[in-house]
Amino acid sequence: MSQNISDKLTSKLVAMAENESQPWKIPPIVQELAAGVPEPPSRYMVREQDRPAMAAAAPMPEPIPIVDLSRLSAADDDGAVADEVAKLRSALQDWGFFLAIGHRIEPEILTKMMQVTRGFFNLPLEEKQKYSNVVNGNEFRFEGYGNDMVVSEDQIMDWNDRLYLIVEPESLINHSLWPARPPAFTGVLRKYTAGCRAIAGVVLATLARILLGIHDERRFVDMLNDGVAMTHARFNYYPPCPMPELVLGLKPHSDASVITVVLVDDVVSGLQVQKPNDASGVWYDVPIVPNALLVNVGDVIEIMSNGFFKSPVHRAVANAESDRVSLVMFYTLDMEKEIEPLPELVDEKRPRRYRKTTTKDYLAVMFDRFATGARAMDTVKISTAGHGSGTRSEDG
Numbered sequence: 001m002s003q004n005i006s007d008k009l010t011s012k013l014v015a016m017a018e019n020e021s022q023p024w025k026i027p028p029i030v031q032e033l034a035a036g037v038p039e040p041p042s043r044y045m046v047r048e049q050d051r052p053a054m055a056a057a058a059p060m061p062e063p064i065p066i067v068d069l070s071r072l073s074a075a076d077d078d079g080a081v082a083d084e085v086a087k088l089r090s091a092l093q094d095w096g097f098f099l100a101i102g103h104r105i106e107p108e109i110l111t112k113m114m115q116v117t118r119g120f121f122n123l124p125l126e127e128k129q130k131y132s133n134v135v136n137g138n139e140f141r142f143e144g145y146g147n148d149m150v151v152s153e154d155q156i157m158d159w160n161d162r163l164y165l166i167v168e169p170e171s172l173i174n175h176s177l178w179p180a181r182p183p184a185f186t187g188v189l190r191k192y193t194a195g196c197r198a199i200a201g202v203v204l205a206t207l208a209r210i211l212l213g214i215h216d217e218r219r220f221v222d223m224l225n226d227g228v229a230m231t232h233a234r235f236n237y238y239p240p241c242p243m244p245e246l247v248l249g250l251k252p253h254s255d256a257s258v259i260t261v262v263l264v265d266d267v268v269s270g271l272q273v274q275k276p277n278d279a280s281g282v283w284y285d286v287p288i289v290p291n292a293l294l295v296n297v298g299d300v301i302e303i304m305s306n307g308f309f310k311s312p313v314h315r316a317v318a319n320a321e322s323d324r325v326s327l328v329m330f331y332t333l334d335m336e337k338e339i340e341p342l343p344e345l346v347d348e349k350r351p352r353r354y355r356k357t358t359t360k361d362y363l364a365v366m367f368d369r370f371a372t373g374a375r376a377m378d379t380v381k382i383s384t385a386g387h388g389s390g391t392r393s394e395d396g
């Protein structure tokens with residue numbers, strides 16, 4: 001027992017000493033930093049070739065795809081369902097995302113969700129630090145308030161603070177990390193979570209219908225109820241930046257989720273996407289559409305659909321005038337669940353394009369790669385240029 005305590009103490013002291021010699025591991029809260037610096041510190045400055053180039057970001061070349069979810073589950077007397085399914089299909093094939101209307105979350109809940117999100121980030125630092133994602137002075141945990149993990153001294157940091165929470169299933173909620181203030185936070189988040197769950201269900205049923213047929217509509221939805229599938233909420237806060245053209249709010253990435261539902265700031269834009277299957281690399285500004293929620297394909301659906309649907313690369317840019325918030329719901333599968341292309345979607349004409357992985361392996365790669373700006377997806381893609389499958393065995 002005493003040996004145990006002394007071991008713990010020793011490891012804590014070692015960790016503290018390491019931490020002192022590696023202060024870069026615990027970055028400042030960007031909101032605090034932003035309030036005091038005339039220009040972003042160098043570790044936030046992106047390489048010249050990766051700069052946001054705000055001027056070069058283009059408006060979307062066509063109207064942003066909007067899908068009315070209420071029509072997807074209506075009676076199909078007049079072909080309305082088929083029309084809406086077709087819209088969803090082309091939105092996801094062209095862009096990897098769409099804006100959902102007819103989603104049945106009342107506008108008041110969306111407004112309140114925005115208010116409590118802003119309310120949390122506007123609290124004094126000491127209050128927010130009660131939910132810190134750094135424990136024992138130097139250990140990062142995945143849930144909580146702070147920055148994303150810093151894995152190396154030369155990592156380029158995002159102009160972003162975030163609160164990360166598991167919101168489903170109930171048994172995995174860490175109640176001590178749910179903010180007590182603003183007082184409405186918990187109640188609103190619960191309602192919002194239930195509304196998003198319904199959205200994820202309708203969209204996943206439609207994707208399965210497109211890929212496998214109506215008889216197999218529940219294939220993806222059932223995965224969200226299989227084992228311990230989790231929903232993670234990421235509340236993003238982007239402070240104003242004195243030189244926004246030198247930083248990124250969030251570096252380019254695709255989501256490691258099955259599917260993602262995003263509530264973007266209702267006043268300040270900042271989300272930009274690249275068009276899947278378009279090699280030009282142009283960034284498009286996503287416009288704000290009141291009361292619509294953005295739904296995007298995640299890496300898991302890209303893999304399981306054998307590339308039929310692509311998980312779009314996106315990023316967030318900062319701006320000089322205003323802060324910005326967003327709330328992102330990531331649907332993930334049981335940690336042990338194997339992820340690979342559905343056998344029905346692999347044949348001679350369309351050979352397997354992704355290696356098998358598991359949720360936990362993929363998330364581990366994702367967190368590591370995100371820090372460096374690399375894509376986790378590249379570790380499971382099978383090169384189509386040659387016929388080799390890379391260095392790892394395809395079933396490994």
Ligand SMILES: O=C(O)CCC(=O)C(=O)O
Pocket residue numbers: 234236250255262264270271314315316325326328
């Ligand atoms: O802030 C946004 O609009 C997007 C955030 C995002 O992509 C993420 O948190 O994964």
Ligand SMILES: [Fe+2]
Pocket residue numbers: 253254255314
């Ligand atoms: Fe994202």
